Amino acid sequence: MQMVEFEFRNELIKEDFSLNYCYQCGTCSSSCPVALVTEGEYNPRKIIEQSLLGLKDLLIKDQKPNIWLCCTCQMCVEECPQNVFLTEIFERIKNRIVSEGEPYPETFKTQAISVIENGLAIPLTQPIIRRREQLELPKVESADINEIKKLLEATDFKKKIKILEVSK
Numbered sequence: 001m002q003m004v005e006f007e008f009r010n011e012l013i014k015e016d017f018s019l020n021y022c023y024q025c026g027t028c029s030s031s032c033p034v035a036l037v038t039e040g041e042y043n044p045r046k047i048i049e050q051s052l053l054g055l056k057d058l059l060i061k062d063q064k065p066n067i068w069l070c071c072t073c074q075m076c077v078e079e080c081p082q083n084v085f086l087t088e089i090f091e092r093i094k095n096r097i098v099s100e101g102e103p104y105p106e107t108f109k110t111q112a113i114s115v116i117e118n119g120l121a122i123p124l125t126q127p128i129i130r131r132r133e134q135l136e137l138p139k140v141e142s143a144d145i146n147e148i149k150k151l152l153e154a155t156d157f158k159k160k161i162k163i164l165e166v167s168k
């Protein structure tokens with residue numbers, strides 16, 4: 001049986017009050033491409049419902065539905081009739097998973113290391129640059145890596161994401 005944790009629920013609402021406006025219409029799930037390809041196994045409406053009910057263990061420990069499958073495409077946010085900021089709420093839950101030491105996908109750690117090293121989650125490789133030129137997309141300005149490093153150090157980023165050994 002799942003425990004209802006009111007404190008957790010209230011914290012989520014306090015962090016993003018739009019959570020309170022959800023009336024469970026399911027528009028988010030019907031517009032979500034990940035819900036479509038997983039045949040409903042991934043379900044943003046359910047994540048919001050569990051957040052409203054304070055079902056912390058399901059969200060943080062069991063991770064059912066698997067919140068990491070969200071690709072942050074923002075379709076659900078665009079379509080939600082109640083202007084619920086689903087992706088912002090999901091971000092808070094993901095942060096909570098990491099800060100509570102629960103497992104999270106290696107690929108996110110790899111991206112975090114890339115941000116530390118390159119200032120970008122996906123570094124610009126020559127093939128990416130060439131393809132962007134072919135598609136006549138604007139040049140991506142590179143971030144000031146030294147400033148990013150300073151910010152990450154000031155916010156104790158490595159410790160927060162549980163990466164203790166990172167190549168310089």
Ligand code: SF4
Pocket residue numbers: 021022023024025026027028029044045048079080081082083084086
């Ligand atoms: S679309 Fe908005 S109101 Fe409807 S279930 Fe999803 S979050 Fe709730």
Ligand code: SF4
Pocket residue numbers: 028031032033034035044069070071072073074075076077086087
């Ligand atoms: S942002 Fe995430 S939950 Fe929303 S539609 Fe895209 S994949 Fe689905």
